[in-house]
Amino acid sequence: MKYAGVFLLIAGVLFAVTSRWIGGSPESVAVAGTHYTVSVLPADRVEVRVTSGKAETVTLAAVMPSMGHALPPVGTVRADPGRFVATQDVFTMDGVWELSITLSGDHGEETITVGLLV
Template identity: 70%
Template sequence: MKYAGLCLLVAGVLFAVTARWSGGGAEPMRAAGERYSVTVLPADPVEVRVTSGEAETVTLAAVMPAMGHALPPVGTVPAGAGRFVAEKDLFTMDGVWELSITLSGAQGQEVINLSTVVTSVR
């Protein structure tokens, strides 16, 4: 019985470390506009995969309406064909965030918005 607390503590630490290494268990989200479609992995750093359309640049902006937080837009860097990774972390705390993805390319510019619940912010 005296080791039960220690076992629970070790299990909790292992869970927290594993969650951080795996992106917090974030599930990919899909969204589409008229010109582009994307799959987004809402971990830090956020990854955007352009699944339809040919985007040349992608910019991300995060807003947490419940707390009144609005962060400045963050640029991305190309990470392969149709893949873009945020230049820095977007999410400053756990909670519901609105993510605006601005895509620009040969098809023009478009903003795709989606909502995500962020947990396990580093």
């Protein structure tokens, strides 16, 4: 359990890298937390689909560890039930990012972190 977060981060980055080489367009990445499961599409406006659990609010915070960048949290708007879209751009440049997704809803609050290649 100690290394579960690291494993999920590495798996997300590898998935993003591989799918970008093959298709060239952003692919969604699925990641599960303890109470919620989400699918993240790292497009111009990041989209989060909550596939398990009922979230009322979703906030995004991006960190680029290799460059030392940490950006302020970005809010989302509910586009459809279970589908949230960032209110502004989340990523400032291409590269490997860690995206922390904070969900709040019927299962309480939880933050899920996923690695993405943008």
